[in-house]
Amino acid sequence: MARFANGKAPFLRISDAKNAGTGVIMRDFMIGLLPVILFAWYKNGIKVYMDGNITFFEMLYPLIFILLGGLISTLFEGLFFYITDKNVRTLKALGAKLKVSYAIIPGLLLAMVLPLYTPIWVLMFGAFMGTIVGKMLFGGFGNNIFNPALLGYVAVGFTMMGVISNAGGLFNASEVLIDSYGGATPLGVLARTKAIDYNILVAPYGTLWNFLFGTIPGALAETGSLAIIIAYIWLAFRKVIKWFTPLIYVATVFILSWLIGISSGEAGLWFPVYSVLSGGLLFGAVFMATEPVTTPRNPLGKVVFALFLGVLTVLFRYIGNLPEGVGTSIIVMNLFTLPIDRMTAVVRANGVKKTTLVTTIGFSGLLIILAIYAILKVQTIYTALIPFFPIIREVF
Amino acid sequence: MILRKAKGLHIDGRKQMSKESPLHEHLNPQFVYIPLLQQTSALKRTVEVGDDIKIGQVVALREGFGAMPIHASISGKVTAIKKVWHCSGKMVEAIEIANDNQQRMADSIMPEADVTHFTREELIEKMKQAGLSGLGGAGFPTYVKYQTKSSIDVVIINAVECEPYLTCDYMLLNEYPEKLLKGLHYFMRAASAKRGVVCFKSYNKHIRESLQPLLQKYEGIELREIKDIYPAGWEKYIVQQVTGKTYEGLPAEAGAIVDNSATAMVFADVVEKNIPLISRVITITGEGISKPRNYYVPLGTPVKELIELSGGYINGLVHEKAWYIAGGPMTGRAILIDDLIVSDTLGAVIVKPMPDEKMHPECLGCGKCADVCPVFLTPTEIRRAYESKDVDAIKNLNAQKCMACGLCSYICPSHIEITDFVGKAKDLLRKGA
Numbered sequence: 001m002a003r004f005a006n007g008k009a010p011f012l013r014i015s016d017a018k019n020a021g022t023g024v025i026m027r028d029f030m031i032g033l034l035p036v037i038l039f040a041w042y043k044n045g046i047k048v049y050m051d052g053n054i055t056f057f058e059m060l061y062p063l064i065f066i067l068l069g070g071l072i073s074t075l076f077e078g079l080f081f082y083i084t085d086k087n088v089r090t091l092k093a094l095g096a097k098l099k100v101s102y103a104i105i106p107g108l109l110l111a112m113v114l115p116l117y118t119p120i121w122v123l124m125f126g127a128f129m130g131t132i133v134g135k136m137l138f139g140g141f142g143n144n145i146f147n148p149a150l151l152g153y154v155a156v157g158f159t160m161m162g163v164i165s166n167a168g169g170l171f172n173a174s175e176v177l178i179d180s181y182g183g184a185t186p187l188g189v190l191a192r193t194k195a196i197d198y199n200i201l202v203a204p205y206g207t208l209w210n211f212l213f214g215t216i217p218g219a220l221a222e223t224g225s226l227a228i229i230i231a232y233i234w235l236a237f238r239k240v241i242k243w244f245t246p247l248i249y250v251a252t253v254f255i256l257s258w259l260i261g262i263s264s265g266e267a268g269l270w271f272p273v274y275s276v277l278s279g280g281l282l283f284g285a286v287f288m289a290t291e292p293v294t295t296p297r298n299p300l301g302k303v304v305f306a307l308f309l310g311v312l313t314v315l316f317r318y319i320g321n322l323p324e325g326v327g328t329s330i331i332v333m334n335l336f337t338l339p340i341d342r343m344t345a346v347v348r349a350n351g352v353k354k355t356t357l358v359t360t361i362g363f364s365g366l367l368i369i370l371a372i373y374a375i376l377k378v379q380t381i382y383t384a385l386i387p388f389f390p391i392i393r394e395v396f
Numbered sequence: 397m398i399l400r401k402a403k404g405l406h407i408d409g410r411k412q413m414s415k416e417s418p419l420h421e422h423l424n425p426q427f428v429y430i431p432l433l434q435q436t437s438a439l440k441r442t443v444e445v446g447d448d449i450k451i452g453q454v455v456a457l458r459e460g461f462g463a464m465p466i467h468a469s470i471s472g473k474v475t476a477i478k479k480v481w482h483c484s485g486k487m488v489e490a491i492e493i494a495n496d497n498q499q500r501m502a503d504s505i506m507p508e509a510d511v512t513h514f515t516r517e518e519l520i521e522k523m524k525q526a527g528l529s530g531l532g533g534a535g536f537p538t539y540v541k542y543q544t545k546s547s548i549d550v551v552i553i554n555a556v557e558c559e560p561y562l563t564c565d566y567m568l569l570n571e572y573p574e575k576l577l578k579g580l581h582y583f584m585r586a587a588s589a590k591r592g593v594v595c596f597k598s599y600n601k602h603i604r605e606s607l608q609p610l611l612q613k614y615e616g617i618e619l620r621e622i623k624d625i626y627p628a629g630w631e632k633y634i635v636q637q638v639t640g641k642t643y644e645g646l647p648a649e650a651g652a653i654v655d656n657s658a659t660a661m662v663f664a665d666v667v668e669k670n671i672p673l674i675s676r677v678i679t680i681t682g683e684g685i686s687k688p689r690n691y692y693v694p695l696g697t698p699v700k701e702l703i704e705l706s707g708g709y710i711n712g713l714v715h716e717k718a719w720y721i722a723g724g725p726m727t728g729r730a731i732l733i734d735d736l737i738v739s740d741t742l743g744a745v746i747v748k749p750m751p752d753e754k755m756h757p758e759c760l761g762c763g764k765c766a767d768v769c770p771v772f773l774t775p776t777e778i779r780r781a782y783e784s785k786d787v788d789a790i791k792n793l794n795a796q797k798c799m800a801c802g803l804c805s806y807i808c809p810s811h812i813e814i815t816d817f818v819g820k821a822k823d824l825l826r827k828g829a
Binding site: 002003004005006007008009010011012013014015016020021022023024025096099100101102140141142143239242292293294295296297298299301302341342344345346348349350355 | 407560715716717718719720721725726727728729730731732733734746747748750751752754755756757758759760761762763764765766767771772773774776777789792793794797800802803805806807808809810811813815816
């Protein structure tokens with residue numbers, strides 16, 4: 001008689017294979033970041049260097065800045081482990097711990113959504129907020145509620161914008177010289193003028209093709225729409241992200257922007273395309289709205305999540321005072337991940353029946369109300385309605 | 397709809413290793429052990445130590461739900477009542493019979509001269525008297541299915557065998573193709589069904605080749621290929637594929653009865669020769685076995701003998717670093733001591749070295765488990781509800797629908813025992829409710 005090992009069914013696991021498991025998912029995710037990082041380097045470094053506006057070292061700076069982000073967040077996390085956990089005080093244990101904690105990713109993503117001339121200490125502040133406050137204090141990888149990179153970004157955005165613009169802001173050395181930009185990003189112009197006019201929104205930056213190729217001013221990596229689309233195809237193909245989450249998010253923004261355009265007398269398709277391609281929408285949709293830890297687990301939840309993201313982004317963009325609605329809306333929806341997951345899991349397990357009807361109607365009702373509100377709130381219709389219903393000025 | 401469609405998953409079958417060698421017969425083990433347990437009901441013993449036993453003699457009775465007799469599988473003497481390891485993972489009492497190698501048959505075993513005159517009731521009674529239970533793994537008493545009051549349109553033979561490694565059904569079918577059709581024919585008569593369907597996996601082209609020429613002799617029987625996915629052998633999946641209908645409890649609600657192919661072959665013998673359920677085919681396989689093979693054995697044969705016949709364990713197998721699995725690799729059970737006996741629900745024993753240990757991160761929430769679930773559960777949510785002991789939430793999340801197919805643990809990139817968590821949640825629900 002021989003004694004054998006105990007185990008639990010199933011005895012076959014994908015994760016046992018050499019090239020499978022969470023490590024591979026994260027590796028594929030990093031590969032997906034590669035085209036976007038390279039584009040950011042090209043746009044803010046190589047191209048400007050070829051224009052003759054910066055020195056050789058300054059050409060390398062965008063790349064260094066992004067890698068520095070990853071390095072800083074890894075250091076913070078390592079330090080946190082070192083202080084809080086007695087068992088990981090050797091270099092080997094620390095390395096093993098960091099390897100399954102994927103500390104580099106929040107830092108990389110944070111650096112990619114910050115403007116080029118962000119001071120390093122601001123980057124460190126953002127990484128601290130993201131990694132330590134947003135991730136480690138919640139219990140580390142797998143337990144955080146907010147997307148760490150986005151939390152860092154929002155913290156920086158709310159507190160340090162002045163510092164960043166004093167240090168040089170969003171424009172690289174070439175873009176600063178272009179008069180037609182007038183020192184504003186496309187979404188900045190929209191937030192200031194609230195006018196849906198091709199000549200104001202798109203013409204100064206060339207055509208919509210420039211929006212696609214990413215040669216418009218903006219944060220380090222967010223403008224490279226084409227590079228992000230390539231990354232999306234790779235990530236969806238490798239099943240790192242669910243293919244429909246970014247698609248639904250972007251499609252919702254597209255449709256709502258189109259309706260908003262129509263309601264203010266501009267029926268052209270250029271406006272929804274402009275809305276999708278400007279700002280951090282694609283970057284957020286592909287890399288942030290699909291981040292597994294902080295978004296719903298079940299497919300139905302992902303759909304609901306993406307729909308809400310689309311509506312909220314439009315709301316924040318056209319009604320709020322912030323030019324950029326993507327980061328804020330994802331952070332807000334991160335908060336609702338757990339309830340959405342629970343409710344949609346029940347609906348999914350039971351189908352739409354009497355017991356789940358309230359949830360279903362509630363979700364769709366809330367979505368529709370928000371969407372209609374977003375469309376109505378656009379200036380022309382809204383101001384036209386006020387004489388008839390003076391009360392809406394007080395309430396909304 | 398993308399959100400509620402069970403896709404199943406293609407899993408590498410690893411069936412080739414046990415298919416290469418033909419079906420071996422091992423009909424005369426030294427001792428057999430008839431376990432006094434079937435499904436979850438204990439059996440009542442009807443023989444004493446010292447009794448003389450013939451093949452096919454009744455040695456125990458199942459009482460209550462699914463009452464039926466259990467038969468001796470060899471002839472000889474009852475030498476002891478012993479505790480042995482059963483494939484349910486527990487030690488159970490068993491009747492030890494020493495073989496006299498004379499293969500004396502009980503009087504009840506005799507060929508029927510004419511099998512055409514049996515009525516539906518008579519066939520069902522024959523099932524009951526033969527102690528026929530499902531050989532696919534659940535061990536459900538067959539006659540109970542046929543006593544249904546709903547009208548049955550179709551009898552489905554499940555020869556899909558979607559678990560990796562297992563080839564016992566395939567090898568038996570390969571050996572006696574006509575027997576399957578006979579068994580199905582009698583099943584159809586026992587259910588008054590006009591239609592019979594044999595389901596098999598699409599890569600088993602061989603089954604179609606051997607069955608097609610025989611079909612004209614049997615009216616109403618058709619062949620049906622099923623996609624090579626796991627869990628394609630799941631009853632609900634097969635019924636849905638064949639009839640297009642879904643059901644909640646038993647397949648009879650959709651006008652169907654599903655039986656395993658090995659069960660049908662035993663039934664052919666039951667009807668024609670009055671041989672009760674006393675033997676089955678078992679696959680001895682896995683990376684830890686020298687010569688993986690299938691064996692045709694009397695029930696109660698010690699698996700150890702079969703492993704020795706297969707050349708034993710491979711050289712250098714570290715027992716503490718290997719699994720000894722009773723059943724398929726997806727739903728089977730790890731047995732700690734290699735002292736198992738063959739029982740009606742044991743289709744395979746797999747010896748498999750454990751994979752190298754890796755450090756796995758926590759759940760990253762990718763949602764792949766929810767994606768693959770064939771009954772649309774969200775295992776991560778069930779786990780969360782279980783950890784907070786929230787019985788209401790477990791109920792709302794429909795955890796009782798889980799059939800423990802194991803796909804969620806299989807696909808989990810972080811190696812979380814998520815199937816086990818759902819199982820525990822089900823237990824909690826049963827106790828709480």
